[in-house]
Amino acid sequence: MSDRIQAPLDRRRVLVGARSVRGPYVVLACEDPDGPRPQAGQFYMLSAGGRWGGGDGERPFLPRALSVMRAAPGGRGLEFLIEDVGPGTARLCELQVGDGLLLLGPLGVGFAAPREGRRPLLVGGGVGIAPLVILRDRLGPGVPPPLLGFRDTARALASREWLPAARVATDDGGYGHRGLVTDLLAAELARDGHAEVYACGPPAMLEAVRLLCAEHRAPAQLALESGMACGYGACFGCVVRTREGYIRLCVDGPVVDADRLEAVVGVGAVG
Amino acid sequence: MTEATTVGFCGIELAHPIINGSGTFDAIAARRVFGDELLERFPFAAFVTKTVTVEPRAGNPPPRLWELPAGLLNSIGLPNRGLAGFLEHDLPVLAELPVPLIVNVMGFTRDQVATLVAAFAERDEVAALELNVSCPNVETGMLMGADPRETAALVERVRPLTAKPLIVKLTPNAADVPAVARAAQEAGADAVSLINTLRGMALEPASGEPALGGITGGVSGPAVRAIALAQVHAVAAAVSIGVVGMGGVQRGRDAADLMAAGADLVAVGTESFRDPMAGLRVATELVALPVSGAGAVV
Ligand SMILES: Cc1cc2nc3c(=O)[nH]c(=O)nc-3n(C[C@H](O)[C@H](O)[C@H](O)COP(=O)(O)OP(=O)(O)OC[C@H]3O[C@@H](n4cnc5c(N)ncnc54)[C@H](O)[C@@H]3O)c2cc1C
Ligand SMILES: Cc1cc2nc3c(=O)[nH]c(=O)nc-3n(C[C@H](O)[C@H](O)[C@H](O)COP(=O)(O)O)c2cc1C
Ligand code: FES
Numbered sequence: 162m163s164d165r166i167q168a169p170l171d172r173r174r175v176l177v178g179a180r181s182v183r184g185p186y187v188v189l190a191c192e193d194p195d196g197p198r199p200q201a202g203q204f205y206m207l208s209a210g211g212r213w214g215g216g217d218g219e220r221p222f223l224p225r226a227l228s229v230m231r232a233a234p235g236g237r238g239l240e241f242l243i244e245d246v247g248p249g250t251a252r253l254c255e256l257q258v259g260d261g262l263l264l265l266g267p268l269g270v271g272f273a274a275p276r277e278g279r280r281p282l283l284v285g286g287g288v289g290i291a292p293l294v295i296l297r298d299r300l301g302p303g304v305p306p307p308l309l310g311f312r313d314t315a316r317a318l319a320s321r322e323w324l325p326a327a328r329v330a331t332d333d334g335g336y337g338h339r340g341l342v343t344d345l346l347a348a349e350l351a352r353d354g355h356a357e358v359y360a361c362g363p364p365a366m367l368e369a370v371r372l373l374c375a376e377h378r379a380p381a382q383l384a385l386e387s388g389m390a391c392g393y394g395a396c397f398g399c400v401v402r403t404r405e406g407y408i409r410l411c412v413d414g415p416v417v418d419a420d421r422l423e424a425v426v427g428v429g430a431v432g
Numbered sequence: 433m434t435e436a437t438t439v440g441f442c443g444i445e446l447a448h449p450i451i452n453g454s455g456t457f458d459a460i461a462a463r464r465v466f467g468d469e470l471l472e473r474f475p476f477a478a479f480v481t482k483t484v485t486v487e488p489r490a491g492n493p494p495p496r497l498w499e500l501p502a503g504l505l506n507s508i509g510l511p512n513r514g515l516a517g518f519l520e521h522d523l524p525v526l527a528e529l530p531v532p533l534i535v536n537v538m539g540f541t542r543d544q545v546a547t548l549v550a551a552f553a554e555r556d557e558v559a560a561l562e563l564n565v566s567c568p569n570v571e572t573g574m575l576m577g578a579d580p581r582e583t584a585a586l587v588e589r590v591r592p593l594t595a596k597p598l599i600v601k602l603t604p605n606a607a608d609v610p611a612v613a614r615a616a617q618e619a620g621a622d623a624v625s626l627i628n629t630l631r632g633m634a635l636e637p638a639s640g641e642p643a644l645g646g647i648t649g650g651v652s653g654p655a656v657r658a659i660a661l662a663q664v665h666a667v668a669a670a671v672s673i674g675v676v677g678m679g680g681v682q683r684g685r686d687a688a689d690l691m692a693a694g695a696d697l698v699a700v701g702t703e704s705f706r707d708p709m710a711g712l713r714v715a716t717e718l719v720a721l722p723v724s725g726a727g728a729v730v
Contacts, residue, residue, distance in 0.1 A: 397482075
């Protein structure tokens with residue numbers, strides 16, 4: 162939560178040190194002794210050390226952007242939370258302990274400290290809770306319970322592992338509040354006039370968060386997604402529209418102040 | 433790199449024969465991301481800028497990227513600050529790079545290209561110019577490089593404006609690429625570079641709509657490697673000026689193949705997206721390869 166942390170120029174080959182499965186989510190852990198300690202909200206570009214490509218439809222080819230979910234001091238002990246949504250994440254999810262993993266990072270600019278007099282309020286949807294886990298670690302004690310939304314009970318239950326004290330909404334009402342996480346957020350913003358929102362999740366959720374925060378004049382930092390080929394500013398492919406024009410999300414994000422955006426628009430995630 | 437690998441290209445001395453493809457590496461952004469380590473171990477022997485146009489361009493609406501089997505389809509749309517912005521903001525930073533600078537320019541008219549060439553002709557920071565006559569993403573970009581007469585007219589127009597080496601970046605989407613290359617040579621170009629991306633398209637499977645904001649895009653990466661090799665081979669046989677070969681290079685072996693087909697330098701493009709140090713890795717692998725009749729494909 163300071164200035165940009167710079168990445169080593171080398172893509173590192175590391176080994177998967179631990180792997181766990183919680184519902185539809187896979188957590189991969191690895192040691193990265195040659196990398197710096199990342200900021201909350203930063204991400205890495207990951208690919209499997211072998212058989213990257215040659216799967217269904219001959220993809221994946223490009224590395225995939227994954228937020229860091231946890232990082233032990235010194236850049237060691239990185240953890241990533243992954244949901245299988247396509248060939249790249251499927252290949253990462255099937256990696257086992259001892260398999261090779263290529264990583265580049267940490268990349269992007271992460272979350273900033275809350276503005277003067279503001280209390281951080283964390284809002285996450287689905288696999289987008291990953292950067293909120295490290296953010297919560299970094300903010301320390303006294304952070305109000307994060308507000309999380311999930312499609313179903315399996316995902317909601319899985320999240321207890323990483324954000325145990327959260328207040329949860331599920332689409333089907335199988336766990337916690339029946340409805341959207343933004344229902345919880347609306348109530349919270351009405352109650353607390355000093356919140357600064359930190360949000361990550363699907364585009365429709367982030368757009369609803371943006372609108373609610375604007376309505377309540379609450380500052381919000383949104384961790385956005387867009388298809389990325391390189392992750393370090395080389396391809397100009399990951400742009401999102403802001404009030405000042407397009408920005409490359411990989412170097413000028415992924416965390417963007419909500420008031421810089423006219424809207425959060427989903428852009429198909431490549432690599 | 434050892435001194436033995438030093439290569440001369442259009443009178444420019446390079447530490448090794450591997451450079452970047454225009455638009456596939458942003459040295460300014462990379463320096464923000466990686467810090468000064470980028471300058472200490474710069475991955476390329478020369479740096480080619482992303483295409484500069486006279487006016488600023490925002491680029492195409494997203495999505496701009498679509499992954500392909502062993503490749504990439506892009507419709508970036510040549511975003512850049514425009515000539516004045518480039519001269520003010522980018523050139524001073526790029527001048528700090530430890531390697532020669534090649535500025536890639538494109539215009540929608542010959543006058544615009546002339547304006548760009550004349551502006552860079554007087555800048556000592558610039559070692560050479562590359563004319564992008566081949567961008568398939570922007571409506572009118574096809575025109576100048578698709579036909580030998582058009583290309584000749586363009587090169588004749590700008591040749592008198594600069595003593596710096598002029599590299600013409602050919603489009604692979606022309607009917608007779610060697611004929612365009614010959615026309616460029618006869619009009620005074622010092623080198624040609626190829627291949628640029630091949631025009632392609634993808635539909636989003638769920639909606640059946642074009643996957644890219646720009647509708648069509650350019651295909652790059654290993655998927656185009658065999659096409660690049662064939663075009664470099666044909667062009668090198670047709671001209672006696674320098675040839676920069678590119679298209680799908682991932683390893684030293686791929687660079688060696690392009691050199692065997694007649695390339696003097698090789699550019700790495702899409703592979704840098706997977707690995708920022710790909711350029712230096714390819715250069716290192718190239719030196720380590722057993723010498724096997726480079727330049728001998730006939
Ligand atoms: C900064 C950042 C942080 C992220 N953090 C995480 C994280 O912590 N955990 C996590 O699980 N995910 C995260 N993601 C998302 C993750 O990067 C994507 O889910 C992943 O890249 C998808 O790759 P895939 O091959 O599995 O799926 P893809 O097949 O790429 O599918 C994903 C989407 O891409 C589109 N698509 C379909 N076919 C293609 C094609 N041929 N080419 C291009 N696009 C296609 C579709 O819209 C599809 O819904 C993050 C993304 C960003 C940008
Ligand atoms: C994302 C992307 C952007 C590109 N932008 C430019 C550009 O601005 N100007 C240009 O002359 N070529 C541009 N190119 C073409 C490359 O320089 C190169 O000719 C092509 O990608 C083939 O090489 P590769 O297969 O190694 O990528 C671009 C290619 C890609 C993939
Ligand atoms: S992912 Fe390539 S510029 Fe952002």
